[in-house]
Amino acid sequence: MFAEQVQVQVRAAATGERWWRRLCLASFVLAGITALLVWVAVAELLRQGHLGAVLSAGRAELAAPLLVALVVGTGICERIWPAERRPVLARGHVQDACFLALHAIVVIPLMTLLSVGAATLIGGHAHWLQLRATEQWPGWLLVPLTIVAMDGANWLAHYADHRLGPLWRFHALHHSQEELSVLTSFRAHPLMHTAGFLLATIPVVALMPARPIAPVLITIYVCIGTLQHANLRWTFGPVGRVLVSPAYHRLHHAPDIQDANLGVVLTIWDMLAGRARFPSRADSVNRTGLDGRPVPVEQEASAGPALLLVAGQLAEPFRARS
Numbered sequence: 001m002f003a004e005q006v007q008v009q010v011r012a013a014a015t016g017e018r019w020w021r022r023l024c025l026a027s028f029v030l031a032g033i034t035a036l037l038v039w040v041a042v043a044e045l046l047r048q049g050h051l052g053a054v055l056s057a058g059r060a061e062l063a064a065p066l067l068v069a070l071v072v073g074t075g076i077c078e079r080i081w082p083a084e085r086r087p088v089l090a091r092g093h094v095q096d097a098c099f100l101a102l103h104a105i106v107v108i109p110l111m112t113l114l115s116v117g118a119a120t121l122i123g124g125h126a127h128w129l130q131l132r133a134t135e136q137w138p139g140w141l142l143v144p145l146t147i148v149a150m151d152g153a154n155w156l157a158h159y160a161d162h163r164l165g166p167l168w169r170f171h172a173l174h175h176s177q178e179e180l181s182v183l184t185s186f187r188a189h190p191l192m193h194t195a196g197f198l199l200a201t202i203p204v205v206a207l208m209p210a211r212p213i214a215p216v217l218i219t220i221y222v223c224i225g226t227l228q229h230a231n232l233r234w235t236f237g238p239v240g241r242v243l244v245s246p247a248y249h250r251l252h253h254a255p256d257i258q259d260a261n262l263g264v265v266l267t268i269w270d271m272l273a274g275r276a277r278f279p280s281r282a283d284s285v286n287r288t289g290l291d292g293r294p295v296p297v298e299q300e301a302s303a304g305p306a307l308l309l310v311a312g313q314l315a316e317p318f319r320a321r322s
């Protein structure tokens with residue numbers, strides 16, 4: 001890998017190629033938008049004097065004991081009923097554990113600030129989005145409706161991740177895993193979340209501008225979204241027609257079926273878009289990852305130490321592809 005980079009640099013120097021031509025400018029634009037959202041959120045929370053409290057609340061929601069228990073419980077199930085049998089310390093597991101650490105330290109506060117920043121920007125500049133009629137609706141109707149609409153927005157963001165080149169550059173890291181496990185839920189570039197938070201904020205601002213969604217509901221939503229990467233053959237039976245199961249999402253991680261099964265928690269959006277492919281227990285377990293390995297992966301014989309590779313995987317979207 002290192003030798004390849006040196007060769008590229010020597011070639012570039014020999015041909016007089018400008019250094020910035022080796023960078024992907026669209027990725028820097030997305031990083032700039034993310035920084036803007038974070039700056040808006042921090043400024044707003046400092047003004048209100050709530051920065052610490054909101055970050056703590058975000059941590060309680062996104063690192064809840066329920067989610068930790070789900071990851072541990074799923075890990076045990078993966079040892080008993082694996083879709084693909086592999087050692088506990090398989091390279092894919094170790095690498096995704098590094099991404100879990102990154103998630104806990106960097107991504108959870110980032111997600112919290114992105115949701116505040118998006119709500120501040122969209123809520124502050126698009127009052128026309130707020131549907132005043134829903135103010136009188138009972139919570140038992142409005143809350144599930146808002147969560148379903150958020151799931152639809154997440155589906156749209158995931159669709160955009162696959163259709164738009166600059167977004168795909170950040171999403172590809174998630175798809176590069178050849179040894180799927182529950183930890184793969186955390187194998188995501190931190191900048192992959194920006195478009196999703198911007199889109200998912202719209203239904204919240206529209207339907208529930210004045211009422212927050214109970215944190216436990218967000219935690220349950222995140223738990224269902226986390227379970228889908230488990231190294232299990234579970235299809236969820238008839239429930240799997242509605243909720244995304246590990247077997248359903250595994251098909252999305254096949255190198256040649258990525259335009260199907262884009263659902264995050266509900267399958268309805270895939271069904272409406274004609275992109276749902278329901279697995280059956282009789283199906284063989286498909287391989288996962290990306291053909292040609294456009295993102296450096298730990299399964300390469302020449303891959304370096306896990307943390308060094310994480311740095312390379314995070315830097316990859318900023319490099320221009322020839």
Ligand SMILES: [Zn+2]
Binds near residue numbers: 171252
């Ligand atoms: Zn995807």
Ligand SMILES: [Zn+2]
Binds near residue numbers: 229249253
């Ligand atoms: Zn996935």
